[in-house]
Amino acid sequence: MPAVQPVLRATRQLWQAALDLLYPRVCQGCEAPLPPDAPRQGIPAWFCGSCREELVEVQAPYCAVCGEPYDGAITQAFVCKNCVGRRIAFDFAVSGYKAEGPLREMILHYKYRRDLSLRAGLADILSTALNDPRLASEDLSQWLLVPVPLHFTRQFWRGFNQSWELCRSLSRQTGIPTAQVLQRQMRTRPQARLHRKKRLQNLKQAFALLPDRPWRRSPDLRGRRILLVDDVLTTGATAHECAKILKLNAGVEKVVVITAARG
Known part of the structure; x- marks a missing residue:
């Protein structure tokens, strides 16, 4: 089971990268593109820095x-x-x-x-x-x-x-x-x-x-x-x-x- 976890994690990351190419993530406030390294959970996953300040x-x-x-x-x-x-x-x-x-x-x-x-x-x-x-x-x-x-x-x-x-x-x-x-x-x-x-x-x-x-x-x-x-x-x-x-x-x-x- 421990050996399976890295494979699952890598597969999930590849799937998320493919989705980001098809459907780029944007800020829900101003629709500006979010950076590729933006978190996938929490408020920074949904708003850019400028909108978070608002x-x-x-x-x-x-x-x-x-x-x-x-x-x-x-x-x-x-x-x-x-x-x-x-x-x-x-x-x-x-x-x-x-x-x-x-x-x-x-x-x-x-x-x-x-x-x-x-x-x-x-x-x-x-x-x-x-x-x-x-x-x-x-x-x-x-x-x-x-x-x-x-x-x-x-x-x-x-x-x-x-x-x-x-x-x-x-x-x-x-x-x-x-x-x-x-x-x-x-x-x-x-x-x-x-x-x-x-x-x-x-x-x-x-x-x-x-x-x-x-x-x-x-x-x-x-x-x-x-x-x-x-x-x-x-x-x-x-x-x-x-x-x-x-x-x-x-x-x-x-x-x-x-x-x-x-x-």
């Missing part, structure tokens, strides 16, 4: 609930004005980067131009959310990655659920198990067109647990800890409704929302 990482200080970043010398945990006094079902939310510049364009290409080749790159960006200090002491292999579901009509039109594809890629990278356990039972108006209050009203009773079928059974979620996955977090209304169903109807102990970007 990425805005979500760093402290940020709201301890929704993860909204704030400027200023805030040295202790705080809750922002949008979360104070609200009953929020998820424990906290954390994102890798702000949904601006090259990353925003990458997400738009992924979702609306149906470029599934970008899911690995977005999973690389999403994985940075797992570095949050509040997750540092957790054995994440015992958690479960759960995607925010799409209504079946929207998924049919798009051809895939972007959150499920991110879950699958992140699971392959980290070994954290993943499963689809939620369904969107009501087709709602697009959230991006609504203000905060309307978003909350728009999602009432929109989600439910995915029912078991003879060919598919959901895992037992009682007492489980969930990483609820989506591409972008804006007001957190969708994440709140999903977390509420997971806790009240499935007995989930904890729900942490992780997204690639923060809107």
